[in-house]
Amino acid sequence: MDVTSLNERAPACADKYRNSTSKWTVAAVEELYALPFNDLIYRAQAIHRDHFDANAVQLSTLLSIKTGGCPEDCGYCPQAARYHTDVDNEALMSVGEVVAAARCAREKGATRFCMGAAWRGPKQRDLERVIDMVKAVRGLGMETCATLGMLKPGQAQQLKAAGLDYYNHNIDTAPEFYGEIIRTRTQDDRLGTLDQVREAGLHVCCGGIVGMGESRRTRAGLIAQLANMDPYPESVPINNLVQVEGTPLHGTEPLDPFEFVRTIACARITMPRAVVRLSAGRQDMSEGIQALCFLAGANSIFYGEKLLTTGNPEVEKDAALFARLGLRPMESENAGSNR
Numbered sequence: 001m002d003v004t005s006l007n008e009r010a011p012a013c014a015d016k017y018r019n020s021t022s023k024w025t026v027a028a029v030e031e032l033y034a035l036p037f038n039d040l041i042y043r044a045q046a047i048h049r050d051h052f053d054a055n056a057v058q059l060s061t062l063l064s065i066k067t068g069g070c071p072e073d074c075g076y077c078p079q080a081a082r083y084h085t086d087v088d089n090e091a092l093m094s095v096g097e098v099v100a101a102a103r104c105a106r107e108k109g110a111t112r113f114c115m116g117a118a119w120r121g122p123k124q125r126d127l128e129r130v131i132d133m134v135k136a137v138r139g140l141g142m143e144t145c146a147t148l149g150m151l152k153p154g155q156a157q158q159l160k161a162a163g164l165d166y167y168n169h170n171i172d173t174a175p176e177f178y179g180e181i182i183r184t185r186t187q188d189d190r191l192g193t194l195d196q197v198r199e200a201g202l203h204v205c206c207g208g209i210v211g212m213g214e215s216r217r218t219r220a221g222l223i224a225q226l227a228n229m230d231p232y233p234e235s236v237p238i239n240n241l242v243q244v245e246g247t248p249l250h251g252t253e254p255l256d257p258f259e260f261v262r263t264i265a266c267a268r269i270t271m272p273r274a275v276v277r278l279s280a281g282r283q284d285m286s287e288g289i290q291a292l293c294f295l296a297g298a299n300s301i302f303y304g305e306k307l308l309t310t311g312n313p314e315v316e317k318d319a320a321l322f323a324r325l326g327l328r329p330m331e332s333e334n335a336g337s338n339r
């Protein structure tokens, strides 16, 4: 379909923001959420086509390099030591183990390898091992991403010098809801690390979680906060809460799947050049809802059988879904620029 004609026919809502430097208000994002579903998806798809190949999806593999025993109290997370879940406290993996996993992910088609550690922040001696991992994974020709918690001054620069491409640090939810979910740190602590990551010249991967019992206004607040970052993140993971027994959020009323699709669409419209990642919660989503998420502008997925400690659709199932939808993996150089 001709992109120009598609844009000309797209609904007018929020046009005033598209080429403007003005900030997104929470009310403006709520207006997007409130559009008729078809209008919202049409708008998001039109903007998606302005900036990306609409049929290409970036594939990342996420490996938990240090699982469990985390001192933080994130209400959704089975890795917090204080919650009684079946996640055990494991030691930091060896460089060799991580390289073997990265090689395997590359063989299955992943172009980016994300390494996650359940820490409040890395100790210097642990960071040094992660730096060796980053160098080795880079040596395989893959993009690298790390999520290690809050960084102390100088640590982001060390990761950058090792060749790290992206640092993931989610703001989780809107500021007014943050204290309901996490009490061992503030959202300002997170923003401080994000500043350091930017200053070091790393690409920012930053998103949040929905389905935690928040209101639509809170979801709109999360999207507005991400979109108003200057610049907004190159990579925006949108997670749907995976409920794990033993965590405080287990038993939360599940989010309407169409509301999740709306959230993807709002992220796409407000952050047109970001790679929007359909992240945690995909295993519980029907293929139909996943297809709607791609239509709404999601263009990255975690690929592989495990997502930190919770399940993720198997590689073969994803490959079959891609074939049915005519999707193909995105070349890494096309991914993630918002400038």
Ligand code: SF4
Binding pocket: 070, 071, 072, 073, 074, 077, 078, 079, 080, 117, 118, 119, 120, 149
């Ligand atoms: S989300 Fe991260 S910081 Fe929070 S408890 Fe889990 S591992 Fe720790």
